Amino acid sequence: MTIFMPRHDFHVSIAQVDYKQQSLQMTLRVFTEDLEDRLEEQSGLDLDLGTPTEHEKAPELIAEYLREVLAFEADGMELPMRYIGLEVEYELSYLYLEFPCVEPPKELLVRNQIFFDSFEDQSNIVNVKVGEELRSAFLSPGEGETILEF
Amino acid sequence: MSGFSNYLRLGYEHILSLDALDHILFIVALMAVYQTKHWLKVVIAVSCFTLGHSLTLSLGAFDMVKIDKSLIEFLIPLTIVLTALFNMTKAGQNVNSKSKYWIAGVFGLIHGLGFSNYYGMLVMGDGNYWQALLPFNLGVELAQLLVVLIMLVIMGIYTLIFNRKIRDWNLFVSGAAFGLALIMCLETWPF
Numbered sequence: 001m002t003i004f005m006p007r008h009d010f011h012v013s014i015a016q017v018d019y020k021q022q023s024l025q026m027t028l029r030v031f032t033e034d035l036e037d038r039l040e041e042q043s044g045l046d047l048d049l050g051t052p053t054e055h056e057k058a059p060e061l062i063a064e065y066l067r068e069v070l071a072f073e074a075d076g077m078e079l080p081m082r083y084i085g086l087e088v089e090y091e092l093s094y095l096y097l098e099f100p101c102v103e104p105p106k107e108l109l110v111r112n113q114i115f116f117d118s119f120e121d122q123s124n125i126v127n128v129k130v131g132e133e134l135r136s137a138f139l140s141p142g143e144g145e146t147i148l149e150f
Numbered sequence: 151m152s153g154f155s156n157y158l159r160l161g162y163e164h165i166l167s168l169d170a171l172d173h174i175l176f177i178v179a180l181m182a183v184y185q186t187k188h189w190l191k192v193v194i195a196v197s198c199f200t201l202g203h204s205l206t207l208s209l210g211a212f213d214m215v216k217i218d219k220s221l222i223e224f225l226i227p228l229t230i231v232l233t234a235l236f237n238m239t240k241a242g243q244n245v246n247s248k249s250k251y252w253i254a255g256v257f258g259l260i261h262g263l264g265f266s267n268y269y270g271m272l273v274m275g276d277g278n279y280w281q282a283l284l285p286f287n288l289g290v291e292l293a294q295l296l297v298v299l300i301m302l303v304i305m306g307i308y309t310l311i312f313n314r315k316i317r318d319w320n321l322f323v324s325g326a327a328f329g330l331a332l333i334m335c336l337e338t339w340p341f
Contacts, residue, residue: 009169010164010169010268012160012271013271014271091267091270121163121167121169123163125157125160127153134152137156
């Protein structure tokens with residue numbers, strides 16, 4: 001009998017993005033379990049993220065997946081993505097990324113579709129700070145990208 | 151949209167998903183003995199519930215409360231079982247007593263522990279603690295008040311239009327909540 005008890009799953013990711021030193025610097029917070037399950041399912045590997053036995057291919061797989069689901073377009077130009085690394089703190093994982101962008105964006109298209117292919121109720125919040133201005137995007141399978149104006 | 155409304159939406163949508171069925175079931179059991187005209191008492195009781203679980207889930211984010219997860223998963227449906235049983239007692243059916251507020255608040259603490267791992271997600275640790283938690287909790291409260299509103303309408307239809315007694319309603323609702331929650335308890339039995 002496993003029909004009734006709700007699983008208390010919280011399918012959420014939250015990203016903090018700061019425009020600094022001519023780039024959008026992103027910390028993306030995800031649940032470690034969600035990330036590991038998604039990547040292991042695709043690759044068939046045992047990844048052990050954030051442990052001493054982490055698979056050597058893990059960074060490559062993470063970067064590849066992030067390139068699939070994440071993107072920024074600043075004033076119509078798609079920004080290149082640089083994956084910096086991963087920090088695992090128990091249930092939470094912090095993914096660090098950088099998107100070089102010479103001028104501070106005025107109109108920023110934000111796409112974050114991470115785990116949309118895992119959960120139909122996934123919600124991704126992306127908070128972006130340019131100068132003193134803070135904007136926030138709420139992305140879900142119904143709306144996978146949105147435009148923020150600064 | 152601003153960050154505030156996004157976190158509000160997150161809390162609201164979360165309560166209205168099937169993943170939070172036990173949350174809704176508790177509220178339904180909590181308000182089973184009231185009539186539509188007691189709506190203010192129901193709102194107070196549900197707000198006590200929100201206060202209780204906001205408190206522990208906020209503490210969870212601070213890492214102050216670390217309790218065995220499997221125990222919490224068992225205690226949550228147990229609160230529903232106990233609330234439904236209390237509805238069968240004379241004291242539990244006294245709508246003028248404040249006992250329901252206390253039950254809501256104290257049991258809310260337990261429900262909040264089930265949320266505690268969410269809070270690490272909501273708080274990035276750079277001073278935006280309340281920026282995320284406050285609107286999230288408000289969203290939770292709004293969703294719960296929507297559940298209350300829907301239940302009050304159904305109760306109103308039952309008692310006013312079909313002219314049935316709230317006692318029968320209480321038996322039906324508390325019985326259903328008891329049955330479902332008892333199965334949840336057996337499923338999550340940790341001992």
